[in-house]
Amino acid sequence: MIIAPSLLAADHGKLAAEVERTERSRADWLHLDIMDGHFVPNLSFGPDVARIVRSHSRKLFLDVHLMCSRPEILIGPFAQNGADLVTVHAELGEKVEGLIWKIRSLGKKVGLAVNPPTSMSAAQPFLKKIDLLLVMTVNPGFGGQPFLEEVLTKIQQAYLWRKAQNLSYRIEVDGGIKFDTAAECAKAGADTFVSGTGLYKHRNMKWAVEKMRKAVTKAHRQD
Numbered sequence: 001m002i003i004a005p006s007l008l009a010a011d012h013g014k015l016a017a018e019v020e021r022t023e024r025s026r027a028d029w030l031h032l033d034i035m036d037g038h039f040v041p042n043l044s045f046g047p048d049v050a051r052i053v054r055s056h057s058r059k060l061f062l063d064v065h066l067m068c069s070r071p072e073i074l075i076g077p078f079a080q081n082g083a084d085l086v087t088v089h090a091e092l093g094e095k096v097e098g099l100i101w102k103i104r105s106l107g108k109k110v111g112l113a114v115n116p117p118t119s120m121s122a123a124q125p126f127l128k129k130i131d132l133l134l135v136m137t138v139n140p141g142f143g144g145q146p147f148l149e150e151v152l153t154k155i156q157q158a159y160l161w162r163k164a165q166n167l168s169y170r171i172e173v174d175g176g177i178k179f180d181t182a183a184e185c186a187k188a189g190a191d192t193f194v195s196g197t198g199l200y201k202h203r204n205m206k207w208a209v210e211k212m213r214k215a216v217t218k219a220h221r222q223d
């Protein structure tokens, strides 16, 4: 199981300290939510923040989620500034094939994200080419939103496809992930959990990460 705090929910006024706190929490990954004000109605941060994050954490795997209409201009800069995995959105349609190739050509892991209203069929053609399938559990753009229960069937679908085709992509969820909703997603088949407010709001982040890890390990489907 992978626990991936989302930096979006950290205190940006003390970024270095928050990165170090995340590392001390024994989280596995650090999730960077990159928003362009076009694909989603919000702006977050750019490649320079990835460089700063990387300089304050050697251990954390940087999971970069590009909620951007033109990720082709950002994949290179994030790859050069410490990204380990780059996720693009299936909603970009015919651009997806080229984006996957570009991420791969830079030696990075590849993620593909699907928004709640988007059919899982948008991701199906790419399942053999990705390392991670991100099933969004809120409509992207803001942290602290309520979890959308109706997405659970999409997580189940991702799990069944992976099993049927003997593939190995990770199944990640992002948005409204707290201890209880994380367990629901694990039960449906998720194994990688992005959580922003659900983790950073706890003074003892190590306790929160451990509690989430225990919850998802206990609930994860075994079939």
Ligand code: DX5
Pocket: 006, 008, 009, 033, 067, 138, 139, 140, 141, 142, 143, 144, 145, 174, 175, 176, 177, 194, 195, 196, 197, 198
């Ligand atoms: C949505 C963002 C959020 C963020 C996590 O665009 O991707 O889902 O990562 O937000 P919380 O965990 O606070 O709901």
Ligand code: ZN
Pocket: 006, 031, 032, 033, 065, 174, 194
């Ligand atoms: Zn995200």
